[in-house]
Amino acid sequence: MAHSLGMFVVLALAFAMVWATDHSPLQDFCVADMSGQVLVNGFTCKNPKWVQASDFYFSGMHTKGNTSNVLGSSVTPAFVFQIPGLNTLGISLARLDFAPWGVIPPHTHPRATEILTVLEGQIEVGFVTSNPENRHFSKVLNKGDVFVFPVNLVHYQRNVGNTYAVAIVALSSQNPGVIPIANAVFGSNPDISTDILAKAFQVSDNVINGIQLKF
Numbered sequence: 001m002a003h004s005l006g007m008f009v010v011l012a013l014a015f016a017m018v019w020a021t022d023h024s025p026l027q028d029f030c031v032a033d034m035s036g037q038v039l040v041n042g043f044t045c046k047n048p049k050w051v052q053a054s055d056f057y058f059s060g061m062h063t064k065g066n067t068s069n070v071l072g073s074s075v076t077p078a079f080v081f082q083i084p085g086l087n088t089l090g091i092s093l094a095r096l097d098f099a100p101w102g103v104i105p106p107h108t109h110p111r112a113t114e115i116l117t118v119l120e121g122q123i124e125v126g127f128v129t130s131n132p133e134n135r136h137f138s139k140v141l142n143k144g145d146v147f148v149f150p151v152n153l154v155h156y157q158r159n160v161g162n163t164y165a166v167a168i169v170a171l172s173s174q175n176p177g178v179i180p181i182a183n184a185v186f187g188s189n190p191d192i193s194t195d196i197l198a199k200a201f202q203v204s205d206n207v208i209n210g211i212q213l214k215f
């Protein structure tokens with residue numbers, strides 16, 4: 001009995017590790033065939049005979065993103081959609097640009113842990129743990145600093161300077177996904193009922209309607 005329980009725990013841990021990121025590849029590569037008609041988890045493989053160096057390549061991380069928007073920030077992704085060779089490899093990259101005091105608002109990545117390094121400027125970062133603690137870890141990062149956001153947790157970044165800031169992030173998924181909290185809650189289609197949100201946020205319906213209009 002004790003033996004089988006121990007075995008169960010070992011198996012559960014093994015699965016927890018396997019499922020923590022994208023699945024392990026069973027071959028050298030499986031370059032995404034974006035025109036494939038078969039629906040699988042990820043993309044089907046392009047015939048390896050037709051694979052080229054360009055399937056593993058993306059050019060553009062040197063280009064500053066357009067931060068002329070309400071948030072003052074921009075994300076340039078290098079996910080499987082930009083680099084088909086990332087299919088099944090469980091990793092990707094993005095460039096973050098920030099106008100002075102620009103923000104990437106609270107969001108989560110349902111499929112990835114994120115690790116960030118600052119190339120230029122000063123960036124305040126933070127994440128919040130799950131209930132009931134909801135512990136908030138935050139830090140102001142300088143050029144060369146590195147910070148990790150554990151998978152799934154709500155996190156944010158903000159430029160805390162009067163100059164432009166740039167960061168590079170790596171993510172433990174070919175397709176990390178993003179759930180911006182405000183958009184998901186106030187900008188869903190169709191809307192979540194105003195009275196549900198009014199109760200959830202403990203404000204009047206009018207306040208909720210005002211926020212919903214912005215999303």
Ligand SMILES: *[C@@H]1O[C@H](CO)[C@@H](O)[C@H](O)[C@H]1NC(C)=O
Nearest residue numbers: 064065066067068069070074
């Ligand atoms: C940046 O984005 C804004 C808003 O979408 C747009 O008006 C502007 O033309 C863009 N600038 C460049 C350089 O692409």
